[in-house]
Amino acid sequence: MDITNFLIMKQELLLTLITLFILVSEIFVSDKRRIIPIAIVLFGIHTLFGFLYNSYGSIFGGMYQNSELVNLMKNILNLGVFIVLLQSSTWLLKEENENKISEFFILTFSTLIGMNFMISSGDFLMFYLGLELATIPMAALVAYNTYDKKSSESGLKLIMSAAFSSAVMLFGISLIYGQFGTLYFSELLSADMTSPLLILAFLMFISGLSFKISLVPFHFWTADVYEGAPTNVTSYLSVISKGAAVFIFNILLFTVFRNIVDVWSDVLYVLAILTMTIGNLFAIRQTNIKRFLAFSSVAQAGFILLGLLGTNELGMATVIYFILIYIFSNLAAFGVVSSIENNSGKLNIEDYNGLYHTNPNMSLLMMLSLFSLAGIPPLAGFFGKFFLFTAAAQNGYYWLIFIAVINATISLYYYLIVVKAMFINKNDSPIEKISNNWYMKTSYIICLIGLIVIGFYSDIFEYINQISIGI
Amino acid sequence: MIEGIEIQHIILVSSLMFFIGVYGFMTRKNLITMLMAIELMLNAVNINFVAFNKYLHPENMQGHFYSLFIIAIAAAEAAVAIAIIINLYRNLHSIDVEDVNNMKH
Numbered sequence: 001m002d003i004t005n006f007l008i009m010k011q012e013l014l015l016t017l018i019t020l021f022i023l024v025s026e027i028f029v030s031d032k033r034r035i036i037p038i039a040i041v042l043f044g045i046h047t048l049f050g051f052l053y054n055s056y057g058s059i060f061g062g063m064y065q066n067s068e069l070v071n072l073m074k075n076i077l078n079l080g081v082f083i084v085l086l087q088s089s090t091w092l093l094k095e096e097n098e099n100k101i102s103e104f105f106i107l108t109f110s111t112l113i114g115m116n117f118m119i120s121s122g123d124f125l126m127f128y129l130g131l132e133l134a135t136i137p138m139a140a141l142v143a144y145n146t147y148d149k150k151s152s153e154s155g156l157k158l159i160m161s162a163a164f165s166s167a168v169m170l171f172g173i174s175l176i177y178g179q180f181g182t183l184y185f186s187e188l189l190s191a192d193m194t195s196p197l198l199i200l201a202f203l204m205f206i207s208g209l210s211f212k213i214s215l216v217p218f219h220f221w222t223a224d225v226y227e228g229a230p231t232n233v234t235s236y237l238s239v240i241s242k243g244a245a246v247f248i249f250n251i252l253l254f255t256v257f258r259n260i261v262d263v264w265s266d267v268l269y270v271l272a273i274l275t276m277t278i279g280n281l282f283a284i285r286q287t288n289i290k291r292f293l294a295f296s297s298v299a300q301a302g303f304i305l306l307g308l309l310g311t312n313e314l315g316m317a318t319v320i321y322f323i324l325i326y327i328f329s330n331l332a333a334f335g336v337v338s339s340i341e342n343n344s345g346k347l348n349i350e351d352y353n354g355l356y357h358t359n360p361n362m363s364l365l366m367m368l369s370l371f372s373l374a375g376i377p378p379l380a381g382f383f384g385k386f387f388l389f390t391a392a393a394q395n396g397y398y399w400l401i402f403i404a405v406i407n408a409t410i411s412l413y414y415y416l417i418v419v420k421a422m423f424i425n426k427n428d429s430p431i432e433k434i435s436n437n438w439y440m441k442t443s444y445i446i447c448l449i450g451l452i453v454i455g456f457y458s459d460i461f462e463y464i465n466q467i468s469i470g471i
Numbered sequence: 472m473i474e475g476i477e478i479q480h481i482i483l484v485s486s487l488m489f490f491i492g493v494y495g496f497m498t499r500k501n502l503i504t505m506l507m508a509i510e511l512m513l514n515a516v517n518i519n520f521v522a523f524n525k526y527l528h529p530e531n532m533q534g535h536f537y538s539l540f541i542i543a544i545a546a547a548e549a550a551v552a553i554a555i556i557i558n559l560y561r562n563l564h565s566i567d568v569e570d571v572n573n574m575k576h
Contacts, residue, residue: 136544149562153574167513181527
């Protein structure tokens with residue numbers, strides 16, 4: 001084996017090196033605050049390298065594979081993580097976190113390595129290892145505020161339900177192994193999956209992954225974990241972790257489970273309706289902004305399933321495109337929420353009353369991101385949703401699209417509640433003017449550019465569409 | 472392969488173990504016991520993998536290796552879970568799951 005073959009794993013290897021570098025530099029850097037710029041610059045270089053010098057192929061006997069498509073997915077995740085790191089600076093610089101700054105970066109990068117391995121896995125063993133590497137450090141991240149009851153409670157809820165769901169998923173994988181005697185995706189491509197045993201195995205497998213994407217009825221952990229976790233970890237969890245799970249879900253459905261497309265179409269049809277409707281209905285009654293965004297992200301996952309029902313190149317392209325837009329929209333919203341939480345400690349939607357009079361720029365960014373999440377035309381979110389509906393319409397799911405459009409309208413109602421609070425509602429003691437540091441400002445600018453440009457710059461979608469795979 | 476024991480018997484045992492684990496996870500109130508229930512589920516999967524490997528696909532060792540990895544990861548998972556439970560105990564002075572209810576809406 002040629003040593004240059006390892007360059008196929010460039011992203012993971014580079015990320016591992018950065019993680020080790022931060023681990024060692026923690027010993028030698030006396031002022032822990034200096035780790036923040038080091039980590040952000042190193043990760044920025046890593047993000048840039050993701051676009052350059054790529055080699056594709058498979059190693060370890062097909063257990064690990066990299067293609068242009070997989071590399072694009074990793075680049076999208078890198079971009080999101082870069083924004084999350086920029087946004088977390090204010091929170092990490094607080095006095096209580098002074099001694100555990102490097103822990104945040106090490107754990108975040110570990111989960112990202114896990115997600116990268118999960119996306120580029122070529123068999124179920126590598127998939128499982130990547131999934132667990134993405135989940136276990138995540139629980140530690142969620143329980144980061146060790147003296148906060150809520151934080152440790154949500155860490156517990158995450159690790160318990162993650163362990164339970166991965167056990168269910170493993171049982172499904174073991175049944176698949178029992179039937180075919182192989183775990184490689186490439187050998188399972190031509191396998192006949194129609195026997196009842198394999199349908200059961202598939203259902204157990206899909207429930208394990210649905211937990212990661214937090215589809216209804218597997219969403220019970222979402223709101224509690226999102227509320228209790230530190231806000232920057234919540235944004236990481238709701239965007240990057242969910243995006244990675246959607247990517248591998250997409251790849252697996254379109255390759256390994258392509259022979260039972262009739263079965264999984266029916267399953268996804270029901271899951272999509274449940275997820276959109278219940279996510280929306282619960283989002284309406286929330287008063288805490290983090291729980292509100294949690295349920296809105298549950299509802300967004302329901303829309304993503306519409307793209308998966310497209311079952312061809314267009315379907316996969318719309319899902320990836322939607323995740324790209326979702327990263328910018330949701331991170332802009334979470335950026336504003338974390339900035340407000342770190343400066344004033346306020347998290348209720350009614351605390352946002354009159355925000356426009358004191359913080360006009362942040363209110364405008366929050367409004368744009370919420371409009372993008374709702375799908376209002378000039379912003380990128382509209383194009384994302386529109387393409388998802390187009391993909392589903394190709395296969396004739398008109399009733400589903402009808403329900404989805406009703407749900408998009410309902411979602412506009414609760415997004416507008418927040419916008420109304422910021423711009424119209426009167427408040428005698430609004431949140432004071434917040435001056436963000438330049439990390440935060442950079443992240444806002446990146447999000448703003450993403451929100452506006454991605455929708456209009458159609459080359460991005462055409463590029464994704466060109467490299468996507470279908471059944 | 473063991474003389475006189477069919478694969479159906481082994482699958483029966485592993486399925487029973489798995490669902491006892493599910494039942495235990497749903498009904499138990501103590502967090503450590505819930506963790507034990509999850510271990511039961513994972514061990515059921517291990518039995519499945521090893522039995523399938525031995526009885527149905529003896530030509531390669533994938534099932535054995537998979538179960539080894541499951542054992543290792545289950546240990547890591549339990550370590551993190553117990554660390555979080557200890558931290559929770561410091562904050563709440565209880566490891567009863569009914570007391571872990573700060574967030575309810």
